C-alpha cells in the first residue's frame with residue numbers, strides 16, 4: 001500500500017480520493033449558496049448534542065438520533081445540474097446519486113472525525129464559500145496516518161474505495177462561512193434497506 005504524504009501544492013495520493021478545483025463559476029457558486037441559505041436548514045443533532053452546522057437532506061436521510069434510514073423530500077430541480085456535474089466527475093450515472101446533503105458551516109462550525117454511514121457508497125462533495133482542509137486519518141501500528149486535502153471554494157472531491165471505507169475524515173471549524181453539497185449513492189446495505197422501506201409502504 002502506498003504511503004499517503006501531504007504536499008503543500010498537490011492533492012495528496014490516497015487510494016479512492018479524487019479532487020478537482022474550478023468546477024463551478026463564481027456565479028454558479030453564488031447561486032448555489034443563495035439556494036442553500038433559502039433551504040430549511042436545521043442544526044445537526046446527536047442525542048443531547050446540537051452541532052453548529054446546519055443541514056438539509058434530500059432523497060434519503062439518515063437520522064443519527066434514531067439510527068433510522070428514511071425517505072426524505074425529493075431533490076429539488078435546482079440541485080439536479082450540480083448532481084449531473086458530480087456524477088460526471090465521479091464517472092457514475094447521475095441517477096445513482098439518490099441522496100443530497102446541504103450543509104452550512106458558520107464560523108466556529110466543523111465536522112468531527114467520522115466515516116459516512118454504511119448505507120452509502122460513493123460520496124461526492126462540492127465546496128463553496130471558503131477554503132477548508134478535509135482531514136483524513138487511518139489507524140496504523142503507531143497511531144494514525146494523517147493527510148490534509150485542501151478544498152478550494154468551487155472544487156469537488158470524490159471518496160470511494162479505500163479512502164471512503166478505511167479512512168475517517170473531518171473538517172476543522174473555520175473562521176469564515178463555508179457551504180457544501182454532498183451527493184451519495186447507496187451501498188448494497190442501503191439498497192436493501194431502501195427496498196424494505198418501499199415494501200413497507202405498499
Ligand SMILES: O=C(O)CCC(=O)C(=O)O
Pocket residue numbers: 101103111116125126127169171179180182
Ligand atoms: O462539508 C463537507 O465537505 C464534508 C461533509 C461530510 O463529511 C459529511 O456530511 O459526511
Ligand SMILES: [Fe+2]
Pocket residue numbers: 114115116169
Ligand atoms: Fe462525511
